[in-house]
Amino acid sequence: MSLRKGAPLAIAALLLCHAMVLFAGFFAPYSPEMQYRLLAFAPPTYIHFVDTQGRLHIRPFMYRWAPLPGSLSEFREDRNSIHPVHFFVPGGEYKILGLFASRMHLFGTDKQAPVFLIGTDAYGRDQFSRLLYGGRISLFTGLLAAAIAVALGLCLGGIAGYYGGLVDDAFMRGAEIFLAMPWLYLLLAVRAALPLHIAPEQAFVLLIAVLGVVGWARPARLIRGVVLSAKQREYVLAARGFGASDLYILRRHVLPQAFGVALNQAALYIPQFILAEVTLSFFGLGVSEPAPSWGNMLAGLQRYYVLESCWWMFAPAVALVAVLLAYYRMFSCYVLNTPRV
């Protein structure tokens, strides 16, 4: 019972996270490519309610970051003027789900004082906006690649287990080849075969394809085992005696058992593939600049200066840990520990 604790919270957090990422245009105040050149490595903006005269404001406000004299990378708050934070403000144009154009943003300030909830990067781009847009690539790589791997595993493992014999042997030898394949080097080889600069969309598809296609073997083997044992049950024999077709038996008696295993595999794969994307992009093999992904955002940390003095640059790592924890929490409550009779 205690295992189920925290699961609703994890699900709510994941739903919110995915919604924010999907509707990044609305939740992010700026476009991920928008640069504030004079505000490189600006720390997170402080949100105030009390001004210098000690008056309480109902509407939150902020002060503008001003570079310290003689420095480009150290800032202090310019307290001469307050800049209120407004909600549901018009701003830069974006497309909702890539379909409808909109200018509405959840929050924003005036042009002279941009708000940076988690600071800016080396080019003065808003980290919070980039985190949301980058989450699209990172989170959906995991989801889609896991979906492909498990769907392939379900089909191929199901066929191998159900038909057995030569088909089974052929499929399982194939699976062994894929299990033995070092996917990182395969990805390197595929990447090397393509032009140096590929569009972010192409990189995204490539990542999903490689992770998904290489990942089918493990779920396939597990599902084959389940199908193999399920098809020898007497109730399958009984159904055959009533005149059931292969399709009926697969649908009604065999695959429902395999779904549990498939879900388990997906549960393990989604966080693993999210992490794989982050790792690859960190090394510059995934989605490349200027498109953000959590991996290439973290790549900024490869510079010692950033590592040492810009703590806000770790934000994608914090987000990553939170998302992975939420995924594991949810799955261990609802998939791994659910007795499936």
Next chain:
Amino acid sequence: MDDETLSDPLLEVRQLSKTYVRGRWNSSGKSRVAALENVDLTILPGSAIALVGKSGSGKSTLARCLARLEEPDSGEVWFAGKDLLRLPYGELNRMRRGIQLVFQHSASAMNPRLTAAEIVAEPLQIQNQTTRREQRAQALTMMEQVGIPRGWSERRPLEFSGGQRQRLAIARALVLKPPLLILDEALAGLDLTTQMRIANLLLELRDSLSLSYLFISHDLQMAAYLAGTIAVMQLGRIVESSTARELLSNPRHAASRQLVGSIPKALACSDGD
């Protein structure tokens, strides 16, 4: 018993043979086991025949070949005027309704995820008869007929006792209204009281639904109680076939003598008239 009535046989098996080949598709040394050798068997409408024999004598293989769950190597199975072994696939699946099988292990013969009503309705669903609602209604009626209350229709098979589950299995086998029911060790593993109750249920159903039975068992006494004719199998052959009374009092073949000789003596005396 009405075994002696003159009518066309319901089921006629001629020279049925089945050899099991062990080994994978690519293994060189495959072992062969002859499970059935030239078996002949006739079942008249409304009659009950028991098939007895030691484990491994081919009883279950015969049952599975008749229900076409196994593919016999050669021979003929005439049922309702058609040779089941030479039917096209689609027609075979329709003809299957006529011969139903009840398995020994009721627990593994039912998908544990489905409810009792779903399990009993499954044959109707597979044969795609009538609407879902009607299928369920028929299933519930059949469950009542075998003594399972309507209120239990949403329980899962593992929530039933062994005897209740076997009743459920019988309901499932009968829901397509087959003329022939094969019971493959269907009473084995149940306590004696339950065995007796189900045996009586089977006799009642035989009268009310005009069923024929092929009752497979290694319990000679139960076989004699349920069936007029008993066939003894040994090593894939039917070695003796006679009326229950005659087999019990005067077994001719060595295998039959061995079976009759292994009935516990106290019971044998009380049953020997």
